[in-house]
Amino acid sequence: MAEERAVGTPVLRRLNTAAVLRAVRDCAPEPVRLAELVRLTGLTRPTVGQAVDGLVEAGWLQQHDPAAASPQGGRPAVRVSLRGRAAPVLGLDVGPHTVSAGIDDLAAHRLAAVRLPVGRTGAGRLLGVVDEAVGRALAEAGLGADEIAAVVVATPGIVDPASGRILLAPSVPGWTSVNLSEHLRGRFGCPVQVENDANLAALAVAGERSGAGTLLAVQWGERLGAGVVIGGRLHRGTGSAGEIGFIRPPGDVPDTGDGRGPLERAIGAEAITERARRAARDRPGTALQAGGLDAAAVFAAAAAGDEAAVRVVDEVAASFAQAIAPAVLVLAPDAVVIGGGVARAGSVLLTAITRHLGRLTLTPPVVEFSGLAEDTVLTGALRLALDEVWGRLPV
Amino acid sequence: MAEERAVGTPVLRRLNTAAVLRAVRDCAPEPVRLAELVRLTGLTRPTVGQAVDGLVEAGWLQQHDPAAASPQGGRPAVRVSLRGRAAPVLGLDVGPHTVSAGIDDLAAHRLAAVRLPVGRTGAGRLLGVVDEAVGRALAEAGLGADEIAAVVVATPGIVDPASGRILLAPSVPGWTSVNLSEHLRGRFGCPVQVENDANLAALAVAGERSGAGTLLAVQWGERLGAGVVIGGRLHRGTGSAGEIGFIRPPGDVPDTGDGRGPLERAIGAEAITERARRAARDRPGTALQAGGLDAAAVFAAAAAGDEAAVRVVDEVAASFAQAIAPAVLVLAPDAVVIGGGVARAGSVLLTAITRHLGRLTLTPPVVEFSGLAEDTVLTGALRLALDEVWGRLPV
């Protein structure tokens, strides 16, 4: 019986210092006057003073010289801000082709960013690249492994939320037999969390949109995945939440045996190209005849008004909308945000999806592309790591 | 900027009394010894003593005579329990055919239960029946409207979570123009919440299964709705979450113009009967030929091994599984629980759904029928009302 035991006056001090620290964060990166903290937290000056003293002592905050900038007439204010390099967190994005590592400090300032290609695919080799990336990132930030306050690793596949073991990862052969979580836990003395990459991308997207509602963030490239964020928190379900790639579209698609799901085979980037090729065969004289055809070219042709291309894009949009409509009806998300390679498709795809989804749902969500660049997943990993640190604030 | 301001020692007293009250609730309906509360909460005896004194004074707890039952040798213990008739809550289930009202006390003890039929359909008439039901329930419990601590109303249709206005209710003509929330707020001096009936049924089902995971609770009768409960809390999304009746199954179904959704028209109770009739036409000599055919008869015939009936049930199960599979993939719920009229179908339907869902999803949820009786929705409404009261515990 985990009773909520809240006792003793010390807990008050903890609550108040936490409130002060949060208030300082919300003002980041600007230093805050102590009097301002009093106003923000609603606490009294002595209380804030004691809390700040404790936080400075513990290394969470740094005091600024009163020399710089004091436009107000009166005694120069003591100003504090989050200490740079305090509680740095490590984020990792392990993919089949590249491994990225990044280090943020408490104020979400990027201290290091590394990106390494993976030569031959293979689980053992991959683990070596991960170690290499971690080492370089630590060196770039000038930090030791023992100084890292939290680690979050993004990986493709399905992750068991409890143990951190990878249960299913078709895109990386042998990856399920590697205990990534265990490996990293041995190197770091802090909590290590393994999480699905689409989930972390969703978290990054949710961070961009300040709204706290329900968000379905889709990663759409060769493969197709999604993450669900509800009220700023990741929804995991039994662990495999968001695996939209395995939705079965109406006209079934033959299994290619490469572990991809039906919807990925139907409207993944590769399938879009294939659809365009077929359309070009049936209808000569379209812009889709060009030699080096890829998904981007299809979208470009559609944007230019090529009729065959427009039809292909509309088909793809319709399939996507039909596939996720049941999920949209059940979840009623505020927005569906699309990232990944297809996110560069432009408004042709977007308006088509919006139109179809409007027809298939009761309260159609906003559909938009993610504005985030290639390091979306890494950003999400760092964000979750920072959330973790903020969750178990100071001691 | 809603900063989390946690200050002053008085908040400690509040926190601790709340912890004590929760501990007492968890032991309900048995009275609790004070020493037991000390063990449960981790607080010290004087603290618990003061908290209990305060709660008794405020009318939340009642002391029991030490006379009754003290098997232990030693000074007879003071025992307390939730005061009956403290903070009673009112639940309402407003449907097109019946209106139910119930009153629970703090310990979830049913003080009153009323069930009234609605003669002619019509929004104005319905409001009158609601008032009548409320009045009778209050009289049965011997309470005044001003003593009610929270009200939750279940209604079909889509409810705006913020205002409590009914946005869409095809089954009750004119219902959207009635401001039910406003009407009841005028009568009661406490928070009034309007909520979709399937959502409240989901909450009731979640209460039965102690698990705190993710739950998709389906109400399946003439109509088809669902509620999503995540971690014991209702998921509302933009307001229309769980409207699975509007999922579009592959072979589209002609609109009947009565406001029902495509899936309802395809596999609702009426559609099941219709499917059986068609099957009987095509294949004479089946048990489905009987005159008064309804969904229950179809399931009974299937359970008895009638081949045509088995085929119909399998079709229905397949349609259902295909329809919700995308939502199951996105949500990854621990369980899908089916309530409503179809829940009396027996294991034929259940195993068929489980089989199809296992084929269509990655981590198939448990599929089972709800064990709750007809007042599921009312139970859920009362549960939400109690949650509301427990959320804003004592003053």
Place this chain on the structure above:
DNA sequence: CCTGGTATTTCAAGGACTTTAACAAACCCT
């Protein structure tokens, strides 16, 4: 009928934290 044992409650002293309120410091302007 009295005594020891047990479980519980009551009481008083001590410690931790916040608040209030008065005082001191540092800067600007005239």
Place this chain on the structure above:
DNA sequence: AGGGTTTGTTAAAGTCCTTGAAATACCAGG
């Protein structure tokens, strides 16, 4: 140099929880 203003510092008071000892009430057994 002196008033005005903003900010930081300090001491006393109040509230709450905790610790530890004493008191209470009942049972069992001699």
